[in-house]
Amino acid sequence: MQLKNIIFLSFISISTFLSAQKSETLIPKDAVTVFSINNINLLQKISIDELISYEFMEEIHQELFDGSTSGKTLKDAGLDFDQKFNIFYGKLDKCELSGFTFGITNKEQMFSVFDDFEVTPYPNLNGAQVYQSFFNNLIVKDGAALLIRVEPSMELIDQVTDSIWYARGNENPYDYFEEVNEDVLNEEIYDENTQIENSFPDATLDPNEKNYNELRDSVQLVLQREQLDKILIQLFVQNDNLIHLDPRFEAQLTHPVEGIFYMDNARNIDKSSGLWYFQTVLPSLYKNIQELYAGNLILGDLLLKDKSVDFAIEVLYGDKLGSIYTEMNSSQFDKQVLKYIPESSTAYFTYNINLRKAYEKAFEVIMPLLEQEKNAQIAMNVLTIELLNEFVNKDALFGTYKGSMFGSFNGIKKIKTKKIEFFYDEETFEYGEKEAEAEEDMPIFTVGFSIERNDIPEKVLKHLGRLTSKVKNMGNYWCFENAIFDSAPLYMINKNGLFIFTNDQDLALNHALGYGSKSINNVKFKNAKKSGFMYANLDVKTTLNRFPKDLLSPKQNEMIESLRGKSGSLELRSSKTTKEKTSLNLTYSFSGIEQSGKHLLDLINTIYVVSK
Amino acid sequence: MDELTIHDDGSGTLKYAINLSSSRVKVNSILALDSLDGKKVPSIEEIKTKVSLFKKTLSLQNGISNISISENYTDFIFKFECDFTSIDLLQEGLRKTFSITLNDKSILASDFSWLFWDSKVLERSVPSIATNKLNGITENDLSLLKTGTYTSITRFDRGVERFENPLSKLSKDKKALMLRTDTYSLKEKHSLLENTIYLIPN
Numbered sequence: 001m002q003l004k005n006i007i008f009l010s011f012i013s014i015s016t017f018l019s020a021q022k023s024e025t026l027i028p029k030d031a032v033t034v035f036s037i038n039n040i041n042l043l044q045k046i047s048i049d050e051l052i053s054y055e056f057m058e059e060i061h062q063e064l065f066d067g068s069t070s071g072k073t074l075k076d077a078g079l080d081f082d083q084k085f086n087i088f089y090g091k092l093d094k095c096e097l098s099g100f101t102f103g104i105t106n107k108e109q110m111f112s113v114f115d116d117f118e119v120t121p122y123p124n125l126n127g128a129q130v131y132q133s134f135f136n137n138l139i140v141k142d143g144a145a146l147l148i149r150v151e152p153s154m155e156l157i158d159q160v161t162d163s164i165w166y167a168r169g170n171e172n173p174y175d176y177f178e179e180v181n182e183d184v185l186n187e188e189i190y191d192e193n194t195q196i197e198n199s200f201p202d203a204t205l206d207p208n209e210k211n212y213n214e215l216r217d218s219v220q221l222v223l224q225r226e227q228l229d230k231i232l233i234q235l236f237v238q239n240d241n242l243i244h245l246d247p248r249f250e251a252q253l254t255h256p257v258e259g260i261f262y263m264d265n266a267r268n269i270d271k272s273s274g275l276w277y278f279q280t281v282l283p284s285l286y287k288n289i290q291e292l293y294a295g296n297l298i299l300g301d302l303l304l305k306d307k308s309v310d311f312a313i314e315v316l317y318g319d320k321l322g323s324i325y326t327e328m329n330s331s332q333f334d335k336q337v338l339k340y341i342p343e344s345s346t347a348y349f350t351y352n353i354n355l356r357k358a359y360e361k362a363f364e365v366i367m368p369l370l371e372q373e374k375n376a377q378i379a380m381n382v383l384t385i386e387l388l389n390e391f392v393n394k395d396a397l398f399g400t401y402k403g404s405m406f407g408s409f410n411g412i413k414k415i416k417t418k419k420i421e422f423f424y425d426e427e428t429f430e431y432g433e434k435e436a437e438a439e440e441d442m443p444i445f446t447v448g449f450s451i452e453r454n455d456i457p458e459k460v461l462k463h464l465g466r467l468t469s470k471v472k473n474m475g476n477y478w479c480f481e482n483a484i485f486d487s488a489p490l491y492m493i494n495k496n497g498l499f500i501f502t503n504d505q506d507l508a509l510n511h512a513l514g515y516g517s518k519s520i521n522n523v524k525f526k527n528a529k530k531s532g533f534m535y536a537n538l539d540v541k542t543t544l545n546r547f548p549k550d551l552l553s554p555k556q557n558e559m560i561e562s563l564r565g566k567s568g569s570l571e572l573r574s575s576k577t578t579k580e581k582t583s584l585n586l587t588y589s590f591s592g593i594e595q596s597g598k599h600l601l602d603l604i605n606t607i608y609v610v611s612k
Numbered sequence: 613m614d615e616l617t618i619h620d621d622g623s624g625t626l627k628y629a630i631n632l633s634s635s636r637v638k639v640n641s642i643l644a645l646d647s648l649d650g651k652k653v654p655s656i657e658e659i660k661t662k663v664s665l666f667k668k669t670l671s672l673q674n675g676i677s678n679i680s681i682s683e684n685y686t687d688f689i690f691k692f693e694c695d696f697t698s699i700d701l702l703q704e705g706l707r708k709t710f711s712i713t714l715n716d717k718s719i720l721a722s723d724f725s726w727l728f729w730d731s732k733v734l735e736r737s738v739p740s741i742a743t744n745k746l747n748g749i750t751e752n753d754l755s756l757l758k759t760g761t762y763t764s765i766t767r768f769d770r771g772v773e774r775f776e777n778p779l780s781k782l783s784k785d786k787k788a789l790m791l792r793t794d795t796y797s798l799k800e801k802h803s804l805l806e807n808t809i810y811l812i813p814n
Contacts, residue, residue: 415637417634417636417637418633418636419633419634419636419687420631420633420687420689422613422629422631422763424763424790427783427784428783428784428785428788429765429767429783429788429790431613431763431765438633438634440634440635440636440637440638441637442637484637485636485637485640485641485644486636486640486686487636487637487640488637
């Protein structure tokens with residue numbers, strides 16, 4: 001009898017274990033980027049308010065900022081700390097999806113945080129319960145939950161709305177505004193029009209019929225529901241998820257580390273809207289591009305150490321792309337570059353590739369793909385490339401630009417500029433203008449390229465100097481006045497097998513042959529030299545906190561903002577490139593008393609912003 | 613800088629100049645961006661179109677003539693000048709023009725009276741459209757305001773008897789007043805440029 005009980009209890013335990021849903025099984029197969037945090041104990045003390053302030057939560061955080069999270073931690077939200085916490089993002093042809101999945105131990109506590117969700121009746125999803133709020137959807141099944149947001153693409157919403165709008169016999173909804181704008185310069189008509197309310201016109205005189213914006217909202221809602229249905233049926237009826245789709249993701253999940261990263265670049269390429277021309281006009285070439293990108297995947301492990309977070313990344317690719325990368329990265333490190341990075345530099349990188357070998361391999365791999373195309377334009381392009389390949393002096397071309405380069409950020413310095421001053425006669429107050437010296441803050445950058453044929457840029461600069469007085473030979477360097485923003489000089493140094501562009505007057509004037517003993521120390525020198533094709537070092541506090549955002553694109557600013565206010569340093573190293581993969585290692589070292597879980601999130605957030 | 617000339621009959625000339633030449637690097641770097649702080653950065657062509665719309669719209673307003681606008685996109689100096697037949701028409705014309713150019717109907721309803729003239733007394737203040745813009749400047753850019761200056765000059769056909777703003781300076785012939793301040797102080801205290809000027813009776 002006792003044996004029977006033991007067998008029965010064991011059966012129950014095993015069944016419960018087998019039937020319990022794991023949070024990672026709720027990741028939709030359409031997710032192309034996933035962060036999975038294994039050890040979420042690290043996040044126990046992090047407040048939810050802090051967590052949802054990260055960019056990777058941006059799609060889902062609106063309704064959480066309503067006081068329900070105030071003063072609460074993840075622990076108070078009923079989360080199961082024995083399960084993984086997975087953040088995902090995916091872009092499909094018709095929509096974008098984002099969200100996270102997690103385990104739950106206490107549903108009641110969870111709904112004290114997610115207090116805006118209401119139960120929504122949904123067709124049979126094998127026991128999964130759906131809750132919805134204004135923006136998001138929360139699906140709970142057997143101790144795991146999926147919080148998901150689905151956004152149909154604007155293009156699709158517009159297409160469907162327009163199609164319905166015009167099929168109903170309506171006219172262009174934007175004509176209304178054009179008419180108003182044409183009259184705006186006529187004073188009398190403008191006065192009359194100011195009485196008109198700035199609202200969208202109704203479709204018809206019938207108030208029950210939707211106007212354009214109302215119709216668009218309805219279309220968006222229907223498309224949202226359609227996409228959500230598809231994803232939920234895949235997950236809960238067909239049991240089809242990312243783990244089933246990609247065994248490499250499944251394998252990555254088993255790594256005994258704090259977190260893992262997965263990004264399927266091959267599927268990113270599939271969904272890239274920039275390739276629509278190839279997809280529609282040159283489908284066979286598009287297929288070849290897809291084949292070239294097959295197997296392109298980035299996998300990463302996040303390891304938390306005492307004073308650092310390590311991010312070990314493997315970039316995997318197919319044979320063809322691998323053969324190009326291998327040739328490209330088979331380059332000798334150019335030690336000369338390190339002479340031009342000062343010890344005081346707060347951020348620098350070296351990039352070491354052999355462009356000639358990469359070109360030759362790419363020519364060998366890509367040209368046969370292009371030659372197969374039976375398209376007149378492609379055929380002409382192939383002929384042009386073939387002829388250029390025969391006639392262009394590749395020794396001169398790749399001798400001038402070998403491919404290796406370096407860059408450094410040397411802080412903010414005052415630079416001399418000119419300004420126009422207004423001055424006033426003290427008796428009559430009549431004013432005049434005069435040119436005067438001015439000083440403005442400017443970030444100091446240096447970018448240099450390895451070069452064998454330094455006679456070629458010298459020739460170019462010599463002739464430019466004859467064309468304009470702005471370009472001057474100053475002996476050890478060349479100066480191009482007002483080259484930067486029409487205000488500041490650009491210096492060019494053509495020495496030591498390097499061609500360097502900089503706005504650092506001190507480098508041009510006093511260190512044209514290198515910084516000597518003032519260049520980066522031996523440890524940093526060796527780290528850069530030992531690294532493969534790429535090395536980067538960045539002091540977060542002294543670089544990013546004072547980096548002028550005026551100089552960067554919105555995307556770059558988003559990345560900088562994700563790290564602004566943080567301390568510590570970032571170091572990126574790469575390994576030797578093989579035909580299958582290249583390994584990279586990003587180390588975020590920190591000091592101070594901040595929780596290590598927070599640093600982990602900081603790094604995840606930065607990677608999310610970069611990979612989005 | 614602004615320079616307002618008022619003749620005895622209430623007509624006059626308004627001159628306005630913006631000099632950003634000491635921030636050429638910053639202005640150029642901003643113009644090189646697509647957007648900043650979530651707002652679209654206009655191209656030089658778009659700015660030129662706006663300036664042209666402003667000029668064209670103002671030229672249609674009653675009582676305003678001889679409009680001239682010079683644009684220097686190398687040093688970023690912009691100068692505006694127009695004649696007016698009365699202070700009221702000048703203010704009304706500018707109000708409508710700003711509203712149309714900036715596509716902002718709220719300007720029509722805003723307090724746009726910053727000048728009052730009754731042939732003996734001139735009252736000057738700063739229009740709310742300008743003070744609102746100053747209030748919108750972010751903390752990061754406040755230090756730059758300290759290096760900027762604002763000069764306001766008022767000229768008359770006859771002499772000034774007295775004025776209320778002690779920061780004002782009277783010209784040798786007593787027919788002009790000048791007020792100077794830095795742009796940061798102006799942001800902090802909009803009343804710095806306010807003045808009531810009493811003229812010597814005819």
